[in-house]
Amino acid sequence: RGILPDAEDKVADFAQHMRFGRLDDLRPGEFGIVLGADLARALRVSMNDKVTLIAPQGLVTPAAILPRLKQFRVVGIFEVGMYEYDSSLALVHLNDAQALYRMEDRVSGVRLKIDDLFKAPRVARELSAYVDADTVVSDWTRSHANFFRAVQIEKNVMFIILLLIVAVAAFNIVSTLVMAVQDKQADIAILRTLGASPGSIMGIFVIQGALIGFIGLALGVLGGVSLALNIDVVVPAIERAFGIQFLAKDVYYISDLPSELQWTDVITITTVSFVLTLVATLYPSWRASRLNPAEALRYE
Structure with missing residues (x-):
């Protein structure tokens, strides 16, 4: 060149x-x-x-x-x-x-190099109208179309996998709250006899599940963001410590693991995860609110 x-x-x-x-x-x-x-x-x-x-x-x-x-x-x-x-x-x-x-x-x-690399296909199409018919106009998305298409597919699959992992964690919250409701039946019955409404009982367990989810999300987001910002240091350290190489250049085209923190993705995943957490608290909370005080206190 x-x-x-x-x-x-x-x-x-x-x-x-x-x-x-x-x-x-x-x-x-x-x-x-x-x-x-x-x-x-x-x-x-x-x-x-x-x-x-x-x-x-x-x-x-x-x-x-x-x-x-x-x-x-x-x-x-x-x-x-x-x-x-x-x-x-x-x-x-x-x-x-x-x-x-x-x-x-x-x-x-x-x-040519443009300020926004994602506008390259549009700029290439616009340039095609001003050059001769035998001139080839190509951009970076065409040069490595298969590679970037594979990256996009992997990104979509990873998003689905993340949601499945969050769903599994939500089931753990469901089981935790169900056990809490089972263990606190007498306390719930006493609260009901003292005048607590079913809605207030349900709110207590919703808040408990939301608090569990919020703490877990906060720790997960903090750890994930920290790892994403320092991936260029963490990965080489692991490779040197264990004598391995995650990305071979002749196989994956690149030798380093690049990372660019997308706050829109962080916000989307955090929001979806928190919504799943709230949804997971509804069934145990509803069971707690439907508890019959007479049945719960029969053998107390």
Whole structure:
């Protein structure tokens, strides 16, 4: 990929992921090259080594068509953490790429970076109306469509799994309150004989179940948010402690576990969980309010 080092930061973050060298070391006419870490490892090259690039367009001679070759010197190595780029991408200066491919001052493509990455498909559709018919306009959602579709499916499935886990916890609240009602039958009967209404008895157990759910939710949200904000520290620590790797780059495309806290998701899950908790308290509370004082105190 031919780039302009001064303008590259506007469209990509390679400068922040340089392991050796700098992008500024790519100077026109010096034929320097920056390789991905896995690509450099596969080629068994390091800084200042020479690599030979073969252009697909050959030189036509009377004898045969000869491939066009050019030696480049490795001036940098980057590692972005995504296997596709680390294993197959090489960066050279735009002028050197034009000289290698004999394109004069022309380019084969232009990359754009927008402020909101989720608006990329709409921007791509709008650009299609202003370019030639033979120009291909693509965005990041098309480049890795299967990968991002799989991530979206996993996210939806994980939401369902979380709801099922909350439902199991709600059943535990039901069983806890049923046992509490069974254990406090005499106390409930005494309250009824003293004039407590069925609604007030029901309210007592609803508040008890809601309090249990609120404490559990508070602890769960606090632990989940803390883990999400520090996942980049926790996961590497576990990997080093147990000598394992959760994400292999050649399998999952990425080597790190990224985490971005979405407060809308936190609020949605917390709200649904609290509603399920309240629903779980209704049946035991209703049973408590329907308790007959005479039956409860018969053997007291």
